[in-house]
Amino acid sequence: MADERVNKIIEILKKEYPDVKIALNYSNPLELLIATILSAQCTDRQVNEVTKDLFKKYRTPSDYIRVPQEELEKNIYSTGFYKNKAKNIKRLCEILVENFSGEVPDNMEDLITLPGVARKTANVVLSNAFGKNEGIAVDTHVKRVSARLGMTDNTNPDKIEKDLMKLVPNKDWGVFTLLLIRHGREICTAKKPRCHDCILNKLCPSAFTFG
């Protein structure tokens, strides 16, 4: 696939989902990390709503450590999995203070030692908070949407990641993932994709090919 077509797709999606950029406009890596953890299995709308208040009350790792876990649970309740998330965030902040001088580490090796943080969350933070494009987070949405758009012809996540790393300009890796996830949730769904409502349907080789 020509780079020009990929760039066009990215530009269209950026315009379609301007709040993806807003969502990335967290003032520091800790906020992005916590927002990413919270986003597991819930909508970005819920995360934005919750973090709006949360990030006023909690600014540093020490702030999260100071309060009882139950209070943190209340603050993030509506995002689901709230006990796990609260526990992980609290422990994660303790580790930041103990081992990383209170800073979010800027490399994969250290990031995935944190509770609740694995490759995918680490990649989102690396690319969007530190501008380090070590990889592209490939989840079910990225996998499905990129395949439908003809960006990869493979089903192996590692191969897909390599294909996409060749196609997508470095500076856009972090946003690219978030855009495809967003589009995959709202339009390019696994079942009954809404091709009629899809802003990419004229560019997409798979458009209107679903039962």
Place this chain on the structure above:
DNA sequence: AACTCGGGGCA
């Protein structure tokens, strides 16, 4: 590889 955490969105 299967199971668990979980409230919210949507048909």
Place this chain on the structure above:
DNA sequence: TGCCCAGAGTT
């Protein structure tokens, strides 16, 4: 009312 979901950890 039932089904599904921006993940990660445990067994």
